[in-house]
Amino acid sequence: MSTLQERRTLLDLTAGLLNNDGAQERARPDTLWLNLLAANAIPLVATFALVWLATISLVFVSYFVPLNLVSLAYMLPVVVAATQWGLGLGVVAAVAGAAAADFFFYPPLYSLVIRDPQNVVDLILFLLVALVASNLAARLKSEVVVSNRREAEIKELHAFSQGLATCLNSRDLIFAVQDYLSNALRHRAVLIAKVQEDLGGDETDGVPAQVRREAVKLIDTNALRASAVTDPRSRKTWLVRVILPDILGYGAIAVELGDALGEGTETAAQHIETLLDEATLTLKHLKVKEAIEQATINYRTEILRDALVGGVSHELRSPLTSILGSCSVLNQMPAIANDGQAKSLVEAVADQAGQLDNEIRDLLNATRITAKGVHPQLTWTDPTDIVSGALKQKERRLASHWVTLDVARDVPLVHVDSILVEQALGQLLENAAKYSPIGSEIKISSRCDGDHVVLSVQDQGSGLTPDEKQHLGKRSFRSDRHALGVCGSGLGLWIASTFIAANGGSLCAESAGPNLGTTMSLRLPVVLADTPELADALND
């Protein structure tokens, strides 16, 4: 959110600067000649100064050496003026140079009359060469300007397309487009959707209500012409125009022209419209519309998924809480406790409800992993506590199996997210109970193997075929052998291996073959933990 606000502020600032520029432009006199003169005053003075400088230098040199090719020296101001300020001032420099040469250097001196025909030819030649040279220089100059502008445009477009590529959702994309249009138009531009929720329900873009209403009206009537609206409160004029659906599929654009302009509004509006046509054409080429549509779809999918996850979590687990809780009370009631048949029925209900709860948890976990990934919070954990926690979690599931523990006393602490690892180990226990006969042994062991702590669950169950072993841990994988007999979603082991991988560990399966049992192991990395501080901290 903060980046959007920053962007907003930046946009506002830019808009403010641009508006100030506009105000200066408008302050100038309207008459064309005066306008032209005002715009060229400094270059004109500079051109005359150059000619003056050339004359002074020549006068100075002529005291020491007789000068022959005076006119050549006046080429310098001509070339400089033409390259710097264009053809017009090049011509001015040529004429001024010719006049100065005649006045100061061609006899009779200090008069515009020329006595020697040779000097007349000289001067005419100078003027011809100067005009051609200034024309060439000016053309070169304008080509440089054009190519510079093109380079700047390409850079801007490149930055824009890169900006588009980093946008994650339609909201960001729309802000990027707004930024681009604001730059291209040199005025603040805001995109207005017909339905505001498409933008994520933003009402803080600073567009006056009246402008927004006009935009919606234009969208509704599909009007092709632009419309200028002056906001009575801020006295700012906005230009509103519908954007054709094949360009953005978006609605309308409002361009802030600045303070109420009076007669100048129309010219400014026309200018902006021309620029807008160019800019929207660029957007069309860049397929911005498609990008925004895709991003909007993604945004809605995400909202739906979140709603579904939240809904499933509450709506399904809440009745399960009642069912499991009620079963636990029923089980303690003397009437049920003393009636074997009733008791076993209550137990069946509780078992099934517990199973359902487990499946829902898997579903929620899987959705969360897909949507957000796993972000483990690593802390020092005793593997003994992980084993105890997982056993407690699956106590009921393991009730009809023979559980044995083979725990090494010297297993080092591990630096993991204990909750994730506990859930993963719980899943291995769940699978062992699910795929091995009632009454068979399930052996849990923990040991240190080099720089890894290994937690294993060994069962006497249905084992693994080579094919099953290869696909184990893939999302939604279920073996054909168990498709009918044992219920499950195939998510459990995938979740477990994802959780373990996020903790820097790995999950592996061993089996001598079908019906020969399975050993599933979690390998967790050991980080060197013994420090002198540790010994100090434990001493009294």
Added chain:
Amino acid sequence: MTKVLVIDDEAQIRRFLRAGFELHGFTVLEAETAAAGLKAATMTPVDLIILDLNLPDLEGSEVLERIRSWSNVPVIVLSIHADEHEKVRLLKLGADDYVVKPFGISELLARGDAALRRHLRSTNRDPVVRAGPLSIDLVSRMVTLSGKRVQLTRKEYALLHGLAAHAGLVVTHQQLIREIWGGHAGNIQYLRILVRKLRQKVEVDPTRPAMIVSESGVGYRLDQGAAANTVGGEFRTARMTHNVR
């Protein structure tokens, strides 16, 4: 008779809680909203409050804070969040313990019992805490296991004392670290090692701890024998054997 106030907006959950508590001799008051719950708690003196966190009119944690502003009545929180940070936050706000939905009535009763006992101890000043074969005299600082005296280092005793003062209830890692090392000197790694050392002295089988029980991501709990027998064991008890190398 012990009076328990159940604040939960779901009628089905209130119904089984009433049945469960009444079966064990409690008198039950029910409240459907936070407002009704707070009113009931101020009007009638209750011994225990069961508070659901998802109430329609007010955040559960807000209700907890309001209760704690004038009363230290034991409060057990019912939470659907498996979010450990949330649990730690609630414990910090003054909840005596939490139970994550779905749960069995025995688990809730065990937590409730522990909270009531702690509350009673603070008023009766009974110095001896028992957990299975372990007995801790909080005044004379004497610890015995099946009648035999256990020698503990000062830090081991501080850890055991921290747990025993809240016997049956979860104590957060941070709280224990603060009590043992004070200030910022301790960390969870030290605590884990210290727990391991203490378990070797007081647990019958340190690789399958029955008394000093870890609550993943939250803290530790001194599980008292009576409670341990009922927690999670209302249907069947797993047959377990141990084979320690």
